[in-house]
Amino acid sequence: MCTSAEPSELCRGHLPGDLAMWFFILAELSVFAILILAFTVTQALKPQMFSDSRLLLATSTGLAMTLSLVTAGLFAALAQARVRRSRPRHGAVFLWLALLAASVYVVLKVTEYRHLLASGLGMEHNTFFTLYWILTGFHFLHVLLGMFILGWLAERCRRGLYDAANHNGFECGVLYWHMVDLVWVVLFPLVYVLN
Structure with missing residues (x-):
């Protein structure tokens, strides 16, 4: 149920971002689905x-x-909620926290990659590791791009360039980040857990 405090597009069931971003995300998810x-x-x-x-x-x-x-x-979702309420500087804080959390992933993944390479478990070791490196490496590149986008959005929020009436570009960037999250939630059990 909508309240008067909520932006009107949310009450109308507005799809966040724009259609071009949704097509881009669908294309990216299709590549991940094939892998x-x-x-x-x-x-x-x-x-x-x-x-x-x-x-x-x-x-x-x-x-x-x-x-x-x-x-x-x-944190990215919390930032989006702040921007929708015309509080972009608060949104910037949450985006910086999102970047901090994502940095933990980057450090852990680079450490894991270094350990595997030092153990002789590179791409050519066997079929599992060939696919492991392709899947997780492709995802890792998406994380890095997503972090760049979040940083860019945070700077724009800090400068007050988004508000309740002007946040479509912001939502597109956050959508991309959620796609990166979603893919990893599938990859983690597939690669690390399920036999």
Whole structure:
């Protein structure tokens, strides 16, 4: 139920962002879906290799990365709520917190990559690690781009360039970040947990 304090487009069921961003996100999710399908089919064909290889990954690290990205997504959503209420400077604070949380993911992922390479578990080690590097590397690049976008949005919020009437570009950036979160929520159990 809508109240008078809520922006009118939310009451009308307005889709955040713009249609072009939704098509872009759909295209990105399609690429991830193909990679996830390749991983799943290959796992069905080589279950023992995938099970043995998965034991070489630290599930606790994967869980910590998941928590950091989900936390960043929460902060981005809180920033969006502030911007919708014409409080962009408060939104900037939440975006900086989102970037801090996302930085934990980056540090953990780089540390994991370095450990795997030092252990000889590079892309050529076996099929599991080939797909692991492709999937997580592609996602990692999306995280870096998402962090750049969040930083850019935070600076624009700090300068007061968004408000309740002018926040479409802001919502597009936050949508991109939520797509990055969503993909990792699927990748974590697929790569680190499920046999």
